[in-house]
Amino acid sequence: MTEKNTQFIHTGQELDPATQSVTPPIYRATTYHQADPWNPPEYDYARSGNPTRHAFEAAMATLEGGARGLAFSSGMAALTSAFMLFSQGDHLIVTRDCQGGTQRVLRSVFSRFGLQASYVDTEDFEALEQAVLPQTKAVLVENFSNPFLHVTDMPRLAEWAHSRNLLVMVDNTFITPYLQNPLELGADLVIHSATKMIGGHSDITAGVAVAKTDELGRQLYFIQNACGAVLSPDDSYLCLRGLHTLPVRMEQAQKSAEKLAQALFVHSQVQEVYYPGLPGHPGHDVAARTMRGYGQMLTVRLKSPSLVPEAAGRLRLARTGAGFGGTETIVSLPELHCHAALTAEERTLRHITPDVLRISVGLESAADLVADFGQALG
Amino acid sequence: MHVHGSPKWHPETLAAHSGVGQDHSYGSVSTPIYQTVTYQHPGENLGPYDYSRTENPTRHSAQEAINRLDGGQGAILYGSGMAALTALVHTLHQGDHVIVTDDAYGGTYRLLTDVFSKFGVTSTMVNTRSLDAVESAFTPATRLVIAETPSNPLLRVSPLRALAEMAHSHGAQLAVDNTFMTAVRQRPLELGADFAVYSATKYLAGHNDVLAGATVCRHEEQYALLNELTNATGSILGPWDAWLLLRGMKTLAVRMDRQEANAVQIVQFLSRHAKVRDVFYPGFGSEEQDLLQKSQSSGTGAMLSFVLYEPSQYVELMNALRLILPAVSLGGVESLITHPFNETHRELPEEVRWELGIVPGLMRLSVGIEHVDDLIADLDRALCALC
Numbered sequence: 001m002t003e004k005n006t007q008f009i010h011t012g013q014e015l016d017p018a019t020q021s022v023t024p025p026i027y028r029a030t031t032y033h034q035a036d037p038w039n040p041p042e043y044d045y046a047r048s049g050n051p052t053r054h055a056f057e058a059a060m061a062t063l064e065g066g067a068r069g070l071a072f073s074s075g076m077a078a079l080t081s082a083f084m085l086f087s088q089g090d091h092l093i094v095t096r097d098c099q100g101g102t103q104r105v106l107r108s109v110f111s112r113f114g115l116q117a118s119y120v121d122t123e124d125f126e127a128l129e130q131a132v133l134p135q136t137k138a139v140l141v142e143n144f145s146n147p148f149l150h151v152t153d154m155p156r157l158a159e160w161a162h163s164r165n166l167l168v169m170v171d172n173t174f175i176t177p178y179l180q181n182p183l184e185l186g187a188d189l190v191i192h193s194a195t196k197m198i199g200g201h202s203d204i205t206a207g208v209a210v211a212k213t214d215e216l217g218r219q220l221y222f223i224q225n226a227c228g229a230v231l232s233p234d235d236s237y238l239c240l241r242g243l244h245t246l247p248v249r250m251e252q253a254q255k256s257a258e259k260l261a262q263a264l265f266v267h268s269q270v271q272e273v274y275y276p277g278l279p280g281h282p283g284h285d286v287a288a289r290t291m292r293g294y295g296q297m298l299t300v301r302l303k304s305p306s307l308v309p310e311a312a313g314r315l316r317l318a319r320t321g322a323g324f325g326g327t328e329t330i331v332s333l334p335e336l337h338c339h340a341a342l343t344a345e346e347r348t349l350r351h352i353t354p355d356v357l358r359i360s361v362g363l364e365s366a367a368d369l370v371a372d373f374g375q376a377l378g
Numbered sequence: 379m380h381v382h383g384s385p386k387w388h389p390e391t392l393a394a395h396s397g398v399g400q401d402h403s404y405g406s407v408s409t410p411i412y413q414t415v416t417y418q419h420p421g422e423n424l425g426p427y428d429y430s431r432t433e434n435p436t437r438h439s440a441q442e443a444i445n446r447l448d449g450g451q452g453a454i455l456y457g458s459g460m461a462a463l464t465a466l467v468h469t470l471h472q473g474d475h476v477i478v479t480d481d482a483y484g485g486t487y488r489l490l491t492d493v494f495s496k497f498g499v500t501s502t503m504v505n506t507r508s509l510d511a512v513e514s515a516f517t518p519a520t521r522l523v524i525a526e527t528p529s530n531p532l533l534r535v536s537p538l539r540a541l542a543e544m545a546h547s548h549g550a551q552l553a554v555d556n557t558f559m560t561a562v563r564q565r566p567l568e569l570g571a572d573f574a575v576y577s578a579t580k581y582l583a584g585h586n587d588v589l590a591g592a593t594v595c596r597h598e599e600q601y602a603l604l605n606e607l608t609n610a611t612g613s614i615l616g617p618w619d620a621w622l623l624l625r626g627m628k629t630l631a632v633r634m635d636r637q638e639a640n641a642v643q644i645v646q647f648l649s650r651h652a653k654v655r656d657v658f659y660p661g662f663g664s665e666e667q668d669l670l671q672k673s674q675s676s677g678t679g680a681m682l683s684f685v686l687y688e689p690s691q692y693v694e695l696m697n698a699l700r701l702i703l704p705a706v707s708l709g710g711v712e713s714l715i716t717h718p719f720n721e722t723h724r725e726l727p728e729e730v731r732w733e734l735g736i737v738p739g740l741m742r743l744s745v746g747i748e749h750v751d752d753l754i755a756d757l758d759r760a761l762c763a764l765c
Contacts, residue, residue, distance in 0.1 A: 028587040030579050031707035037696060037717060045706050046579075046589045047458045073457035074431045076612025088472050088498040105610040113497035114472040195415050202415045205430045205616065226485065226493050228460030229613030230589065322429040323416030330416065336424060341610075
């Protein structure tokens with residue numbers, strides 16, 4: 001068994017069988033010559049399977065410790081495909097503090113087809129217990145949650161959910177396979193927006209899911225092939241390329257995130273800092289016990305909403321916009337960017353108010369970042 | 379697209395100018411590839427782009443080109459043709475009913491019967507050439523008719539104007555899978571359809587190297603809804619593929635002209651060949667179908683199918699071909715042949731395939747842009763080699 005960070009580079013899928021090239025070629029073909037159509041080759045049509053996509057999917061399966069990985073055209077396409085596993089009349093329990101897109105697709109698309117969802121704090125086991133209905137089929141945990149970085153105790157959650165016969169799905173985008181492997185802690189399906197830390201360069205829109213078992217992998221593959229929201233070969237290659245540097249990027253970015261969190265914590269204009277690496281964070285102990293780090297995402301609440309546009313306008317290094325997980329630090333304003341998918345009412349209920357800033361820490365020097373935020377906040 | 383000023387440009391002209399003149403930074407004639415996820419927004423003002431799942435300048439260019447070509451109110455590009463169809467079905471609700479052409483692509487059948495049936499969407503496959511059959515398939519819950527014409531793989535022609543009228547009189551919408559014809563041959567929105575749906579993998583991209591889907595909407599409200607749901611479900615086309623699609627579209631008209639001319643000659647050749655029992659090509663061998671095709675299309679395309687006298691010989695035929703590749707998919711510059719019974723239409727139950735005429739020995743040929751004499755010689759040699 002190799003060390004975790006070695007697996008990110010030597011995924012076992014990188015050698016091209018035809019040429020021994022150390023990176024997989026980008027196969028653009030949509031179709032494959034069938035010399036013997038009655039024994040079709042491994043790949044016959046690009047929606048059904050593509051060698052470049054497969055290299056990324058297999059690497060993800062190895063890294064997450066699952067039976068099968070499946071890559072999609074976006075993180076939302078991965079989540080949508082997972083929701084397509086269910087049926088009319090089913091019910092899901094979803095982390096209340098989830099990314100906006102999850103709540104939007106359940107509200108605007110799946111409610112049309114009779115798939116219902118309840119939103120609860122998945123770190124609160126009493127709340128979870130109360131949310132279970134006879135028709136509940138699964139729990140979708142977002143860990144860390146978005147934007148307030150709640151921490152769910154994954155082994156305990158998996159044990160509880162399985163005792164209630166619920167499938168455990170985890171949106172592991174914030175944590176990445178480098179810091180936690182939910183499948184090894186009992187989850188059944190792990191989902192990523194690979195647009196973020198996996199791609200890692202703010203240049204690919206991609207999603208990926210890894211199933212623990214062959215059977216669940218087969219079911220999700222059926223949806224991937226039938227509904228066709230697959231990842232393109234170029235973007236698959238770029239995702240695989242991103243995986244190689246995920247450990248070094250995450251190590252650097254989370255070190256800086258911790259320093260920035262500490263600096264903001266004592267800043268006079270900052271009301272609250274949400275970062276699991278701070279000892280006072282309610283999920284700190286669970287994160288310390290179940291994860292290999294605290295990640296590079298943090299959220300702050302400023303003392304006044306009027307400080308937000310002022311600070312955003314004064315930032316020199318950090319970029320303001322949607323998205324996260326790139327090499328550059330990105331600040332998102334929840335109403336305009338990361339949680340724009342929520343209705344105003346949904347945001348208010350979730351305390352996502354205009355005094356909140358979400359920060360994705362990149363690879364700049366920590367000292368430069370601390371200085372940039374310091375001067376921007378005044 | 380910069381060719382403003384006249385709504386009367388020919389489709390060939392619009393296709394050649396796909397994405398041309400879209401670069402506002404440098405005036406580059408070819409659309410730049412924006413391989414980016416996000417866009418910088420200082421302060422609180424969002425620009426035209428904020429997140430590439432929602433909108434990307436390269437994809438936007440390709441969407442605009444397809445929309446212009448089909449004369450729609452908005453087009454959306456997807457990661458595959460099946461993703462386009464999935465998104466369209468996502469606009470329905472549980473309890474809704476769909477009518478679909480009986481010899482449609484097998485994946486369409488699978489999507490409705492194996493995926494959306496779980497979500498309470500019911501569907502009926504009917505012979506959409508028969509208006510009586512379609513009329514009797516409507517239920518009060520019917521919201522969508524999906525017609526594929528010419529159909530796959532038997533190239534049967536369904537009356538689009540009449541289907542549009544009938545769908546609308548029942549409060550339903552008509553979506554036309556226009557993959558085989560494309561807007562340079564058939565313009566469903568002008569015939570009354572509400573959506574033109576494409577596997578853009580095929581003729582639009584044209585080189586067997588891009589997996590893509592497209593939906594063009596006739597109405598702004600439907601475009602807005604579809605766009606909203608697609609942004610939510612995220613089954614979008616990446617920027618590289620959008621760019622290759624644009625690049626392919628520039629040669630759509632010349633490719634289709636050559637492919638169609640080749641196909642017409644091959645139909646003549648096959649229809650006289652001793653080993654061939656039947657040839658299927660839009661309008662071929664039926665005055666009624668021919669008139670119908672001419673009334674709604676400006677050509678007959680480059681897909682054809684034929685049946686061997688001796689069904690079991692399809693194995694030998696495929697092995698004997700030297701130029702035409704046995705492979706699924708269609709619409710590319712190289713000619714491809716498939717055996718739909720156990721390839722493209724294997725998703726249909728066997729008895730349904732037999733009933734429709736998708737039988738062993740039925741070969742589907744996607745005619746490419748090679749020299750037609752070489753294609754005919756390849757087919758002749760392979761057919762004559764059958765004992």
